[in-house]
Amino acid sequence: QQQVKQSPQSLIVQKGGISIINCAYENTAFDYFPWYQQFPGKGPALLIAIRPDVSEKKEGRFTISFNKSAKQFSLHIMDSQPGDSATYFCAASYYSGGYQKVTFGIGTKLQVIP
Amino acid sequence: SQTIHQWPATLVQPVGSPLSLECTVEGTSNPNLYWYRQAAGRGLQLLFYSVGIGQISSEVPQNLSASRPQDRQFILSSKKLLLSDSGFYLCAWGKEWTGGTGELFFGEGSRLTVL
Numbered sequence: 001q002q003q004v005k006q007s008p009q010s011l012i013v014q015k016g017g018i019s020i021i022n023c024a025y026e027n028t029a030f031d032y033f034p035w036y037q038q039f040p041g042k043g044p045a046l047l048i049a050i051r052p053d054v055s056e057k058k059e060g061r062f063t064i065s066f067n068k069s070a071k072q073f074s075l076h077i078m079d080s081q082p083g084d085s086a087t088y089f090c091a092a093s094y095y096s097g098g099y100q101k102v103t104f105g106i107g108t109k110l111q112v113i114p
Numbered sequence: 115s116q117t118i119h120q121w122p123a124t125l126v127q128p129v130g131s132p133l134s135l136e137c138t139v140e141g142t143s144n145p146n147l148y149w150y151r152q153a154a155g156r157g158l159q160l161l162f163y164s165v166g167i168g169q170i171s172s173e174v175p176q177n178l179s180a181s182r183p184q185d186r187q188f189i190l191s192s193k194k195l196l197l198s199d200s201g202f203y204l205c206a207w208g209k210e211w212t213g214g215t216g217e218l219f220f221g222e223g224s225r226l227t228v229l
Binding site for chain 1: 120146156157158160163165204206208216217218219220221222223225
């Protein structure tokens, strides 16, 4: 019930195209859904996040779409650039016992080709 | 501003040798601290978390242990490394519940290769 399923595991997109990564969850206790971006040899960093009371959040070229009834959420990267090439992790979390329980997806390696 | 430091960045160790990875956080007090391991194709696996000094919880049984001797220091250890301990280890911190975002802040990671 703690699992977060992420697809695809790898993605190749041409420069200027749209990158789409999908995630699904089971546990309805999750109340925070972040996306992390990780460059090779670095730690992940928060990219964008959403709470389940909204269906969409946009920050620049990055948009999260959230479907609470389907328990699915996705990341859209518009006008993808070579600098967006990285691994993206979706996650779902909630607070319990004084700490944040975070479950990560398996990650999607995105390559944007010129 | 808050910063997180993790070291060493890379290390190569023989099977059976001990391990010590260290993580320190600056600019915040009483953070929640986490150790994750990242293996190819397996995402981020939570190993340990701590909500305070001396308070350690383990998520999975393994060959590793963790300690929190000071408020902003978190140490990952092993007495005898196994080949399967190879991976990219990430320390992270998060805030206590504030009704806020619940974001985790990660260090730069430590790449461990066990030969």
